[in-house]
Amino acid sequence: LVSWSEFRKLFFADVCNVDHQNKAGYTPIMLAALAAVEAEKDMRVVEELFGCGDVNAKASQAGQTALMLAVSHGRIDMVKGLLACGADVNIQDDEGSTALMCASEHGHVEIVKLLLAQPGCNGHLEDNDGSTALSIALEAGHKDIAVLLYAHVNFAKAQSPGTPRLGRKTSPGPTHRGSFE
Template sequence: CVSSYETTSSEDSSGEEDQDEVEEVDSSEPELEQGEESGTAQEEAAAAGEQGDGVQAEVAAGSKEPDARQVLMVLYQEWFRVSSQKDSQAETVTLYLREVGYHTPTLLRYIVNLADGNGNMALHYSVSHSNFSVVKLLLDTGLCEVDHQNKAGYTAIMLAALTAAESPEDMEVARQLLRMGKINARASQSGQTALMLAVSHGRTMMAQVLLDCSADVNIQDQDGSTALMCACEHGHTEIAKTLLDRPECDISLTDKDGHTALAVAMKASHSDMVELLKARADPATVTDPTAPL
């Protein structure tokens, strides 16, 4: 079960990209860990702060209507500056959208769903920054294409599975996002679901929320791994218990190497996990502490 969050690089970008894309920011892929100041492609791109310059110059140079195109590109660049920074404020985003809606209402949906060269929208950025006030604002527009995958094949829901949503307000926004999209969508490069990502990275609370929102516990990724196998590999015993509490959780499934979750736990030498799965596989092996000696 792959634990790292994969991203794309900017090597295959060109000046012929659609006008709704802004300049890609080359990024090496780090994991999105709770409390990190940086580390995702989204954070690095947002920190760069100048995502649209390259495309703006190329488009303006080759356009027959340079003035109109330049205005659009400025709008797009400003949108990412306003909406996609770590410190972006919902009030500022609201003002921007009101202005766009007032002057050019037909552009509003297009702006909200604008993707940069890596395929990341403002929703991807705000989720990865755990900026849930902006996430809620974007969702409340009713215009957000929440199932849009970036070039690495990740949706905002998958990124939400990795975030540090802790307060009740943040978790409610996360639930709103999960209810609006395809919770069991698979990342195109790995076949992993949001639940697998949450489990692999030890996001206990988020894993529970995903399960409460009908995440499928038995989906297998491209290697045949399930969420339970991910928990077994990484030693997340409490999350494994949460998964096993689901009556539909199938511990007999095997990955492409023919390994069950128990075999994965044994290979990783996680003794607590091994005992947990053995007890689940054969209840007769569990010692009753109330039984007479």
Template sequence: MKRRDGTPGAQPSPGPKSLQFVGVLNGEYESSSSEGDSDSEDGAAELPRSSSSGSGDDSGGGSDSGTPGPPSGGEARDPEPEAEPEPQPGAQGSRCELSPRLREACAALQRQLSRPRGVARDGGAARLVAQEWFRVSSQRRSQAECVAGVLGAVVRLGRELLEHVVNLTDGNGNTALHYSVSHGNLGIASLLLDTGVCKIDHQNRAGYSALMLAALTSVGREEDMAVVQRLFRMGSVNAKASQTGQTALMLAISHGRQDTVAALLACGADVNVQDADGATALMCASEYGRLDTVRLLLAQPGCDPALLDNEGTSALAIALEAEQDEVAALLHAHLSSSQPGPPLPSDCPTAKPSEGGCSDGGEDPQPQ
């Protein structure tokens, strides 16, 4: 979790760029890395267009060149606007009802899902359903009304089909929940949670769950924060990203999402979890100079500021190295106040300073 590049400075860092988010939309890969404080309109991760291509089904296929990687230095931008959309075989009409072709494909897929495992299945129906599902649910301009219409039609065909569709993954392991959270389409995310079949803790190929992406999202409206809090309650807030060991709390801190940090702590986030480098949330906040966050973490019961990372470095040492003087002073004061005073000699009575005794100069011993 610790930064390995850049020169430490006295000013709090704005945070790293967000994890790269890669997906498949309309058969084309899109990837992103956004600034921690987000330059985008809604604060969600941007998805610049990539040249790779892949399918939209849940087979896990797709070009390796589209695999999510570490944050890149490229400037984030919105997907290129598309020309007038061609007629699609899927949802249509003001209520986004299923077209006859898509309804037939859904019914065929439902029948296939009901068959015993090992029985050969026709992949055509599955591919069409996956393509249309991601088109309707997973674009930046996707509408909750359309998603609700598709979900309603799907659940009428069978709950098994609903679970399959809601948890479909693209070639990079992203679900509709990953996309809706990343785009800030939290109304759609709420609909997906409403189904009761959403696999919230599913991690994409980069190792991140939708809950972790929610920790990066800039939440401005009260109703959106309610969705984020619901996601935190329903998922595992202490799950670690498979490749880095980061938790949602660490991600929120590194990107300066103070409200999200508070929400995670209220939902049981563990402040002492350590990532693959042995770093804790407190170390992260200390390095980036998040003074208010450091105060909040230290106030949590059980917070251990004396923990060391894999290099034997404490949060205080990290703050000093990064020249975060205010944070270092706060940590030093906290550590000093939590240490017991020097023990009294065995032959010294427990007398008050005014009564003499072994106190030095008539004053209480000062914490070391």
């Protein structure tokens, strides 16, 4: 095992290629996404690592990304770091799962909130079985997550100023027929 400060020395000595996959198909970024970080200085090293490689690379086996791995293991600090470095919340693995689906299945409420707050987070995506993050949360018994997802999918549609809301007809102004004048 190497400490974060030792890793930083190796990394900046060009000993480590952050996009190189090991025999299991994982990059150093993916492996770092699974690590526990206790000190702020160590998190800065991790963020440097995330910023120097492809945070959206897929593992050769199952096609998971560093974000999906961090989400599955409940590593919210790593999720934040990956998102700050451009991790795409909508990438799907070989089974069609997204990071949001992983968080929904594992019951990580705070991570679900964080992912839903990302611009463009698509709660409508379906995996290869036709399941969405909402149906996965319900199946796993995570009703609190299901409520968040339902609200996001049905009510969080961003509207630009002056854009009419879909499904709503504007009613004409009040008309006076003279009966109560």
